[in-house]
Amino acid sequence: MQNLKILAVDDSPTMRRIIINTLKRAGFNDVVEATDGKDALAKMKVEDFNFIITDWNMPEMDGLTFVTNVRSSKEFESMPILMVTTRSVKDDIVQAMKAGVNSYIVKPFTPDTLKDKIMQVLQAT
């Protein structure tokens, strides 16, 4: 867990702080934040990450486009991606899974749900 470097992508500064604090409490201390998909892709070009947590509704580049972009790259085809969003409509979840997310959490989430989903995704990938 300590070696895992996580990229947390969310346009809401509140959500980024909550996610980072929750991750730290769960033992994930190496977390880098990005404000949207475009910012995240730029950060992925200069830093190596082992896990991505991304929101869906974001300006510049939304989460779905970001995931599609990540998956289209050979380098990141097996990158674990967890989507954390308010969108809970079935069609959205199906769309996100088809785009390539490994798991999906609906906001508001609990710290246990976040930790469990990260562990599940890590075990499965």
Next chain:
Amino acid sequence: MEDTKDLVSKIQAELQGLTTSITDVVQTFKKMQEPIAESRQKVPEATVQLEKITEQTAEATHQMIDRVENITKITDEIVQEIGVLRKTLPATYFKNRSKIRDTVNGIEEKAQQNLDDALVILNALQFQDITSQQVHHASTLMEEIEDRLHHLLDVFEGKEGIEQLQSFIKQRVFDPNASFGDSSETQDDIDSLIADMQKNKVKK
């Protein structure tokens, strides 16, 4: 000849009545114009107020997160100091000092409880992201009404088709269905859906 005269006067009377009706309708439209214009002007004021609510709520939330982070940091230090105390004292120290041992254990448990509660408070602050999306949705709906009222005024003033309609709707990113409910049931449904999708993928 008399019949024709009668008919003409009847038509004249009808036309006069019609003219009066049209004048009344025009007057009613004119009367309606003012409150519509007034309502349209109030929409930007309302959206500004809504945006202020979002900004101020975000600011207050960040102040709360600052405090929660501070409490967490201090409580972590207390837990670490208890650990140091335990390591510093000889292993036999607490054997005959059960009251001191219970007090130290109690402090540690309470500190841990504070850390757990701090995390619960922190996660409850997710409401800010969700309510800001709901406010964005409300602002966009109000701007849509503003657009329609503006269009209606253009029709009254005979401008329709002459000027291109100006849109008052700002670009905002939000989920129109964002809600702060108990998401545990929703999460269970999502987990089942994902599990089904993954099973089907394996079968294929």
